[in-house]
């Protein structure tokens with residue numbers, strides 16, 4: 472029923488714990504979980520940035536092998552750290568072309584802790600656009616804070632990137648992205664899961680203005696952006712029904728997936744139509760992932 476636009480897994484048990492608590496989920500565990508949740512398949516995002524999960528460095532080859540081992544269940548994205556042999560005009564387009572020819576459909580989750588407008592990041596975006604890749608990214612509210620590309624409140628650097636690369640489809644994700652569904656009240660909003668009614672912020676404005684922006688609803692951040700104001704969520708899901716994508720961001724066997732129940736509930740109560748549900752649950756992903 473669902474297609475998951477955002478998941479992580481390692482072949483075999485990860486040696487290092489994730490967040491000091493749980494291990495990464497294996498593909499076998501993930502497929503079992505998907506069968507219970509009604510998720511047909513998922514985009515796998517390699518973890519390659521050193522900030523992301525200390526001790527877990529994946530190869531694009533590992534992700535490709537997993538998609539081959541579980542045919543039909545996974546879609547591979549590649550990932551390249553923008554600092555790897557990169558400068559403002561390094562030929563990353565040729566490297567991404569190799570990945571495209573090998574069967575990868577996108578790039579991400581880009582999680583390097585560099586500003587969006589850093590020349591190395593912009594060069595990576597240009598290479599992704601040239602290869603017609605989808606781009607999944609995580610936003611960090613500050614430099615030297617956690618993982619993710621850095622932007623300021625209001626997302627001006629993302630906006631400039633959307634303007635510079637009109638053919639690159641940006642899949643927005645993370646706390647600092649989804650907090651901007653509403654106006655930012657205090658700096659704390661950008662770090663987590665702000666509550667209370669939505670007064671429209673940068674995300675709906677950018678979705679209206681830039682057709683190359685999409686919303687990846689995975690993780691606690693995507694769910695929270697909707698659940699904090701159910702009435703606004705219904706309007707938001709309907710207005711942007713062609714641009715929003717169901718996702719989980721499962722990393723560990725126990726990662727919660729509250730969005731599954733939330734979307735099913737909105738459908739069964741009639742708050743969102745069957746058409747809107749189907750597009751967000753899987754239709755938009757099918758369209759974006761079609762070659």
Ligand SMILES: [Zn+2]
Pocket residue numbers: 477478479516580720
């Ligand atoms: Zn993720």
